[in-house]
Amino acid sequence: DAGVTQSPTHLIKTRGQQVTLRCSPKSGHDTVSWYQQALGQGPQFIFQYYEEEERQRGNFPDRFSGHQFPNYSSELNVNALLLGDSALYLCASSLTVDNEQFFGPGTRLTVL
Amino acid sequence: LAKTTQPISMDSYEGQEVNITCSHNNIATNDYITWYQQFPSQGPRFIIQGYKTKVTNEVASLFIPADRKSSTLSLPRVSLSDTAVYYCLVGDGLNSGYSTLTFGKGTMLLVSP
Numbered sequence: 001d002a003g004v005t006q007s008p009t010h011l012i013k014t015r016g017q018q019v020t021l022r023c024s025p026k027s028g029h030d031t032v033s034w035y036q037q038a039l040g041q042g043p044q045f046i047f048q049y050y051e052e053e054e055r056q057r058g059n060f061p062d063r064f065s066g067h068q069f070p071n072y073s074s075e076l077n078v079n080a081l082l083l084g085d086s087a088l089y090l091c092a093s094s095l096t097v098d099n100e101q102f103f104g105p106g107t108r109l110t111v112l
Numbered sequence: 113l114a115k116t117t118q119p120i121s122m123d124s125y126e127g128q129e130v131n132i133t134c135s136h137n138n139i140a141t142n143d144y145i146t147w148y149q150q151f152p153s154q155g156p157r158f159i160i161q162g163y164k165t166k167v168t169n170e171v172a173s174l175f176i177p178a179d180r181k182s183s184t185l186s187l188p189r190v191s192l193s194d195t196a197v198y199y200c201l202v203g204d205g206l207n208s209g210y211s212t213l214t215f216g217k218g219t220m221l222l223v224s225p
Contacts (some may be wrong), residue, residue, distance in 0.1 A: 004155070037215075042199055042215025043156065092153045092213075101213065103155025 002027070004093050004104035012110045013081050021076040021107045025093030031055075032074040033101060034066060035090040043090055049074050050096070078109075084110045116200045121220040130139040130187045132219050134200030139183050145183045150218070156199060159184070160192045177216060187221075 005015055005024045013019050025032050031050045035043035046057035049068035068074045072093075090110050092101035117135040124130045136145065144163050148156040160167055162174040162183070173186040187194060195220040 033213075034162075040217070042218050043213070045213060046214070086152075092155065099157055103157065105154055108153075 003100055004091055006089075006104040008107060009105070010105050010108045010110075011070075012112065014112050015081055015083060015112075017081050018077065018079045019081060019109060021089050021109070023074045023076070023091030023093075025072050025074070025091075026102050029093035029095050029102070030072050031094045031096055031099075032068060032072065033092045033094070034074070034076045035092065036060070036105075037088040037090055037106070039087070042104075046076070064071060068098050081111045083111050085109065116202055116216050118198075118200050118219045120217065121222065123132065123222050123224065125224050126191055127189050130190050130205070130221060130223075131181055132185045132187075132200075134185070134190070135182050135215045136200070136202045139180050139202055143180075143191055143202045145174065145180075146213075147172070147174065147185045148201065148213075150197045150199065156215070158197075173175060179202055190221075190223045192223050192225065194221065196221060203223070 004026050007022045023032055034050040036044040036046055046060050046064055047057040047066055048055045049066060052068045063079045064078045071087040086109060088106040090103050090106045092103045094101045145163055146161040147159045149159050150156040160169055160172050160174045162176055164176050167174045176186045197220050199215050199218040201213055
């Protein structure tokens with residue numbers, strides 16, 4: 001079992017650009033959640049996808065959007081990047097919405 | 113959501129027992145207490161979860177007093193590989209506690225030879 005995988009591992013963008021991060025859930029998992037982890041902080045919940053719909057959302061602006069595909073993989077899109085968006089973006093998957101979440105290794109985004 | 117308070121950092125030596133205490137004064141009746149471990153450049157990993165008294169698994173023990181306003185994660189005989197950040201989370205119910213995790217800043221545990 002490959003576990004949760006994320007791509008790319010690292011990414012460098014400039015302010016104002018747009019970025020797309022990808023996540024493949026653990027085999028058999030149908031729910032994907034995204035978290036943002038700034039340096040020295042704990043992960044902060046962005047949103048959760050289940051059955052291709054956004055089920056819950058944290059306190060993040062509309063610049064952050066996502067998508068879930070029929071195969072349960074997911075994308076996180078961030079528009080109009082700000083310097084403050086620099087962080088480790090973590091994807092977590094679970095078997096339905098109320099079960100233990102398994103995290104991927106994350107994508108390190110740097111905004112210059 | 114109940115707020116948690118834990119030490120920013122702790123130091124230990126190999127072979128020692130480490131106890132990390134978390135305060136959660138406003139814990140609700142339905143809340144469970146969950147601990148996660150995170151290594152650098154990796155996602156958090158579930159360690160243990162409990163509601164009251166004591167829970168033990170192959171990795172750690174979790175002690176929760178009767179008033180549930182605090183909890184202590186106990187790591188027996190730590191090794192260098194236990195150096196990581198440990199997060200204490202409080203969630204509204206066993207299932208909902210999994211759903212959208214709210215992390216604090218965690219405790220950085222450094223284990224030295």
